[in-house]
Amino acid sequence: MSSPGEFGGQWLDRLLHAYRQACGEPEPKPNFMPELWARIEQNRSTVFRFRRVAQIFLTAAAALSIFLAGLTRTSPQLRAPEVYQATYLDVLATQHLVEGSFPGSSSEEPSELDLL
């Protein structure tokens, strides 16, 4: 009989070794392989179906994008307003023109009435 102090590492090693021998390796049932292949097939068909749906969705998305791109190019109503097509310099130049034509702006020449 062992005292508690004797429950050391070697004792545990021996116990686990005995456990390994006591367990052995269970025999697989005869239908292990057929069942496994059935599961593989089932999963494969699910993956295949998912891939097919994803492919259809991708194709449809690509076709829709091409269609919309073509539509915006050909239809004048759907084309972006000029302000969105102008460059930054164009916008600045337009703004400057607007400011220059304002009656109260500082860039305006003094009128005769002002001089009087």
Next chain:
Amino acid sequence: MLVDFELIRRAQKGDEAAFNDLVFAYRKRILGTVARLINRPDDVEDVAQEVFLRLFFSLDQLRTPEMFEPWLYRLVVNASYDYLRKRRKRPEARMADLSEQQVLLADAGAGEAVDQTEREKTRIRETVEALLQNVSEEDRILLLLKEVEGLSLKELEAIYGAKENALKVRLFRARQRVLKSVGAALEGRRGGGS
């Protein structure tokens, strides 16, 4: 290795006959390991099939055939964790629930000249399983892989993706916890008896 690298390479390329041979070679070992990890005889085949199913769909990701066994064991560990997570209700046997007879039997089981009859085998299994309830699920699985399945630290390193030293520390602590609980249970019973 139970199979040669060529068979693994063929299975990786989608050769179903090669994969079949691979499963055939490893199924008994995997069934044994899964049985010890999940501790539920009724579900062992189901979890083992799950392991091979995952293997079938992930084999092409294996970089070298040399890493096949650690790869397979990683799948075993992951499938077992997933199963245990689903079935959280583990038998709540604690060390205190172990009878003195069981502890003594465990001691006898650890003896070298023990003729293991079926009854003794069952008792040893029950005792060790109850003992291992004293450590966490992760440590129990690690301890079983190292001490019962006989995997090396290098293999465990590949399975867990952890450093060898960290695994050594975890193993040491798990062993200490098990030993401490055996000692405490025996002390308690002797103290109670006197």
